[in-house]
Amino acid sequence: MHIAVCIKQVPDAKNVRIDPDTHTLVRQGVESIVNPFDLFAVEAALKIKDALGARITVLTMGPPQADEALREALSRGVDDAILLSDRAFAGSDTWATSTTLASAVRKLGDVDLVLCGKQAIDGDTAQVGPEMATLLDIPYATFVKKIEMIDERHLKVTRQTDEGMEIWKLPMPSLVTVIKELGEPRLPSLRHKMRAKKAEIPVWGVNDLGLDPSAVGLAGSYTQVVRVFSPPRRGDRIVLQGTIEEQVDQLYHYLKEAKVPGI
Amino acid sequence: MKALVDRKKCTLCEVCVDVCPFSAIIVGETTIEITDECTLCGMCVDTCEFGALSLPEVGAGPAADLGAYKGVWVFAEWREGTVHRVSHELLSTGRVLADKRGVPLAAVLLGHNLSEDSAKELVAFGADTVYVVDYPELAHFADDTYADVLVELVRAKKPEILLAGATSIGRSFIPRVAASLHTGLTADCTELDISADGLLLQTRPAFGGNVMATIICPNKRPQMATVRPKVMKPSKQPTHQGEVVPVSVPEACLKSRVEVLEVIPEKDQTAKLTEADAIVSGGRGLKKPENFALIEELAQLIKGAVGASRGAVEEGWIAPSHQVGQTGRTVSPSLYMAVGIAGAIQHLVGMQSSKVIVAVNKDPMAPIFDVATYGVVADLFEFIPAFIKKIKQERGD
Numbered sequence: 001m002h003i004a005v006c007i008k009q010v011p012d013a014k015n016v017r018i019d020p021d022t023h024t025l026v027r028q029g030v031e032s033i034v035n036p037f038d039l040f041a042v043e044a045a046l047k048i049k050d051a052l053g054a055r056i057t058v059l060t061m062g063p064p065q066a067d068e069a070l071r072e073a074l075s076r077g078v079d080d081a082i083l084l085s086d087r088a089f090a091g092s093d094t095w096a097t098s099t100t101l102a103s104a105v106r107k108l109g110d111v112d113l114v115l116c117g118k119q120a121i122d123g124d125t126a127q128v129g130p131e132m133a134t135l136l137d138i139p140y141a142t143f144v145k146k147i148e149m150i151d152e153r154h155l156k157v158t159r160q161t162d163e164g165m166e167i168w169k170l171p172m173p174s175l176v177t178v179i180k181e182l183g184e185p186r187l188p189s190l191r192h193k194m195r196a197k198k199a200e201i202p203v204w205g206v207n208d209l210g211l212d213p214s215a216v217g218l219a220g221s222y223t224q225v226v227r228v229f230s231p232p233r234r235g236d237r238i239v240l241q242g243t244i245e246e247q248v249d250q251l252y253h254y255l256k257e258a259k260v261p262g263i
Numbered sequence: 264m265k266a267l268v269d270r271k272k273c274t275l276c277e278v279c280v281d282v283c284p285f286s287a288i289i290v291g292e293t294t295i296e297i298t299d300e301c302t303l304c305g306m307c308v309d310t311c312e313f314g315a316l317s318l319p320e321v322g323a324g325p326a327a328d329l330g331a332y333k334g335v336w337v338f339a340e341w342r343e344g345t346v347h348r349v350s351h352e353l354l355s356t357g358r359v360l361a362d363k364r365g366v367p368l369a370a371v372l373l374g375h376n377l378s379e380d381s382a383k384e385l386v387a388f389g390a391d392t393v394y395v396v397d398y399p400e401l402a403h404f405a406d407d408t409y410a411d412v413l414v415e416l417v418r419a420k421k422p423e424i425l426l427a428g429a430t431s432i433g434r435s436f437i438p439r440v441a442a443s444l445h446t447g448l449t450a451d452c453t454e455l456d457i458s459a460d461g462l463l464l465q466t467r468p469a470f471g472g473n474v475m476a477t478i479i480c481p482n483k484r485p486q487m488a489t490v491r492p493k494v495m496k497p498s499k500q501p502t503h504q505g506e507v508v509p510v511s512v513p514e515a516c517l518k519s520r521v522e523v524l525e526v527i528p529e530k531d532q533t534a535k536l537t538e539a540d541a542i543v544s545g546g547r548g549l550k551k552p553e554n555f556a557l558i559e560e561l562a563q564l565i566k567g568a569v570g571a572s573r574g575a576v577e578e579g580w581i582a583p584s585h586q587v588g589q590t591g592r593t594v595s596p597s598l599y600m601a602v603g604i605a606g607a608i609q610h611l612v613g614m615q616s617s618k619v620i621v622a623v624n625k626d627p628m629a630p631i632f633d634v635a636t637y638g639v640v641a642d643l644f645e646f647i648p649a650f651i652k653k654i655k656q657e658r659g660d
Contacts, residue, residue, distance in 0.1 A: 011284045011470075036590050063300065090264045091303035091319070094438070095447060121589050121612075122470055125450040130406065130438035139520040140406060142435040156524070160584065161431040162537045163342065164529035168405075169522040180590045181583050218264050218303060219322040222447030227477040228305040231468065239627075239638040247639055248649045251621065252657070254637055258619050260541060260598050262565040263654060 001054040001152075003045045004111045005078065006101055006132070007038035009062050009069040010122040034069045037117025039185040040178045042073050044147055045115050046186065052149060055079050057108060061089055061100050067201050074196035075188035082108075086205035091218030094123075098131035100216050103209040105136060113155070114175040118143055126177070133175035141168050145181035264319050265301035266308070270294045272315035279307040279316060306474065321481065331421055332484035334369060335361040338413065338427035338437070339385055339393075341374035343528075346381045349428030351388045351497035353490055356455055357426055358389035358500075363457040367391040369422065373412055375402035379507070386505035388497060393507045394420075400517035403526065404432050410439035411516040417444060422485050424463050426455075429489035430537070441487050447480035448487040453494045453616070463488065472615050491616075492537070493595055533562050533569040534584055541567030541598040544587055544614075545575055548603020548624065548643055552580035557647050558602060564654050570594070570614075572604045588613035603643045606631025623647065 012031045045056045058073040060066050061084040070081035084104055092100065105111050114133070119126035126142070133140035146158035150169065159166045160179055170176070188196075206213050214220060238254075240247040255263045265287070273294035280288045280295065287300035288307060294315075308316045335357045340347040354370060361368040370390040372382055375397055382393045396412055409432075417425065417440070425440070427433040429451045441448035454466035458479070463486040466477045480486040529535055536542060543565070545558040555569070562569045570587040571580070587594055589609040599617035604610060606622070606629055614620070615634045622635035623643050632638045639646055 063302070087264070087299070090301065091321075093321075093447065094450075095442065095445075098442065123450075124469065124593070126434050127438040127441075127448060127450055130435065131442040134410075134439045134442035140439075141521065142406070143431060162535070163431075165527040166523060167525040167527070169524055171520060180586070214322055218319055221321045222445075222483045223449060223478050223480050224321040225303075225305040225318060225476050226464075226479050227309055228469075229309045229475050229477075231472060231475050237632070237635060237638065239632070239640065244641055244645050244649050247641060247646065248653045251637055251639060251650065252653050255598065255619070255621075258598065260565055260619075262541075263657075 001048070001052065001112045002108070002110050003048060003054050003056045003113045003115060004105050004108060005038070005041050005045050005056060005058045005073070005115045006128070007042065007058055007060050007069055007073060007117070008035045008120045009033070009060060009066040010035045010120055032065070032068070034072050035117055035120045035122075037119060037121070037178065037180070039117075040180060040182045041115040041117045042076055042078060043185040044176075044178050044182050046077050047183070048113075048147065048149070049077070057082060057111075059084060059101060059104055061085070061092070061097060064203075070201055071196040071199065072188070074199055075193040076186055077189065077192050081199065081201045083201050083203045084205075084209070085203050086216075088206045088213045088217045088219075091221060092216065093221035093223045094125050094127040094131055095222050096216050096218075096220040098128050098135055099220060100209065100211065101128065102132045102135040103211055104204060105132070107204070107209060112172045114138075114173070116175065116177045118177045118179050129175055129177040136173075136175070138173045138175055139170050140175040140177070141170055142177045144176050144178050147176060147178075147182070264303060265297045265299070266303060266305075267317045267319060268294055268297060269315045269317070272313045274313055274315075276313075278310055278312075282307050282310045305476065329482070329484055332423040334366045334420075334422045335364070335424040336417075336422040336426065336485070337368070337370045337390070338425070338433065339370045339372040340428055340430060340432055341372060341377060341381070342432075344378070346372070346384065347428060347430065348497065349430060349490070349492040350385070351499075352492065352495040353426050353428060354385060354388040354390055355498045356490070356495040357424075360424060360455060360457055360463070364423070364461060366423070369394060371413065371416060372396070373401050373409055375399050382507045386507070387499050387501055387503060389500055389503060391505045393505065394510045395507060396510050396512060398512075398517055400519070403523050404436075405519040405521050405523060406436040406439055407521065408517055408519045410436045410443060412512050413440050414443045415512050415516050416510065417485060425485040425487045427489050429491045433489045437487065437489050444485070446483035446485060446487060448489070449478045449480070450489050452488045452490045455488065455490065462486070468616065472612050491595060493597070533559065533567070534582075536568045536570055536585065536587065536592045536594050539568035539594070539596050541565045541600075542570045542587070542594055542596045542614075542617075543567050543600045543602065544570030544572065544604060545581070545602050546572035546604030547574040547578065548605075549575065549580070552578070554644075555581055557643075557651075561600070561647060561651055564651065565598070567596070567598070570599075572610050573607075601631050601635070602647060604631055605629045606634070
């Protein structure tokens with residue numbers, strides 16, 4: 001079985017915040033991390049490999065330094081890594097990203113299962129997985145907390161929904177997006193770390209993927225950001241004063257005013 | 264491609280240099296310079312008070328038949344015999360957008376054994392037309408059937424705007440609809456409006472709510488967005504008139520490649536975080552698992568759900584499905600009470616859009632107080648029992 005895992009390098013959340021005094025965006029360093037949900041996807045692939053044997057290829061689209069994210073996946077035991085990098089990819093929205101990743105999966109040729117994190121923590125769209133599956137014309141299941149193999153060609157997945165859980169049967173090839181409950185990622189091993197350090201990672205660009213430059217990046221995107229701004233400051237913040245009893249009375253009064261049910 | 268600098272306007276004030284999360288802006292001789300690190304994220308654009316920064320535009324594409332698309336549509340989400348509240352919220356917003364554009368508003372209801380009353384209710388929330396697609400194959404949600412039916416309808420009737428709730432259903436199948444139609448989609452919007460030139464302005468939080476972005480889809484139709492539940496206000500217009508139209512679809516749309524083996528509804532109401540109006544969350548400050556009983560008791564009193572910080576989940580005090588934050592759930596209830604939670608950024612991004620936030624923490628410097636509407640600097644083991652007692656007293660229990 002061949003599993004492709006799509007990952008994304010994202011700015012660490014603590015690097016992007018609003019200064020409470022000046023109310024402007026501030027950056028602290030430029031540390032990047034592997035999107036946490038994608039590490040759950042890496043772990044999901046490794047679990048299947050442990051149980052049944054599989055070859056795992058990890059893919060990312062990003063600038064040349066995104067190869068660090070791939071090396072991190074390799075150090076956890078993934079077999080191969082491919083970097084999709086080209087100036088033409090810059091400014092991709094979810095559609096252009098899905099187009100690029102889907103063509104890379106198609107180029108790999110024999111992929112039985114594509115795994116993605118539920119969403120990336122910088123954009124939070126949760127769109128790239130389902131859009132890729134649609135472009136690849138394969139079935140998919142989102143928000144999955146458990147993956148089991150029924151037989152060589154079928155998966156049983158447990159999905160987390162707003163209302164509870166659902167158990168679905170999916171034929172392969174298919175695509176699955178995973179959530180935290182799938183399991184914390186294992187730590188890198190020394191052996192795999194050494195391998196990751198030395199690995200030569202192929203870089204695929206627009207031409208390697210046989211894509212038209214006008215179909216990727218900003219040129220191939222359908223959505224355009226017209227404004228980025230700081231969120232409106234929250235209303236007045238009140239710190240309650242007095243004894244515990246006085247604070248209890250004040251909070252009760254405020255919540256009653258806000259019409260909280262049960263109060 | 265990278266962000267564009269208007270060299271006549273740049274004063275080299277360097278404000279943007281600190282803003283760029285990718286260090287892609289450097290100081291040149293007379294103006295700033297954008298390096299190849301630029302990812303076109305757009306963060307710098309709004310910070311330039313001189314208007315010197317802008318982003319290049321998306322591809323023009325074939326824009327010929329945009330005029331053929333007319334009207335605003337809302338996907339009405341059918342769950343367990345009722346229409347989900349978010350659909351009513353969206354119709355009220357959709358009504359405003361449709362009136363601004365001078366076009367009709369329609370709702371699309373998919374499912375099986377759909378009630379006439381539910382369809383009529385959609386009219387009362389502002390729909391001029393309710394398209395009802397009722398088949399046994401749609402009794403249960405599956406991404407491919409729901410998407411393919413909606414795609415079929417959009418192709419036939421060509422709405423210019425299509426909205427759906429950013430629920431576990433909407434966020435799952437709407438991307439398939441957008442990809443099938445080759446159009447843009449903006450996830451999780453919190454504000455919608457119509458621009459001067461008639462485009463849908465879709466505003467959404469990014470970077471976990473630390474920045475807001477307004478997005479357009481200039482050259483493709485329909486313009487599609489999912490909208491966060493509980494953000495828009497539902498408003499009933501009992502006198503509003505509209506028609507209910509049953510629609511049939513080709514059989515091919517109803518074939519699913521997935522098989523739903525089992526649906527297990529969550530019995531524990533305190534675990535339904537995304538649906539809850541109030542959430543009481545506990546963190547490491549609770550000190551031991553037994554103390555979650557305090558949180559549960561308070562949650563029950565205010566008919567709320569029980570949340571937790573990542574810390575509490577990692578200690579094994581509560582199941583991961585209760586985790587609020589970056590790798591857990593993003594919630595925006597009317598009331599969020601954070602008890603014994605310090606407020607790491609990973610927690611804040613999952614709850615900071617809640618309407619009223621109450622923080623109870625011993626440490627007055629805890630970052631949770633930065634987002635709290637009401638801050639209680641106190642020992643939670645004194646405050647929470649006293650607060651529970653007060654609620655019970657007022658009720659006469």
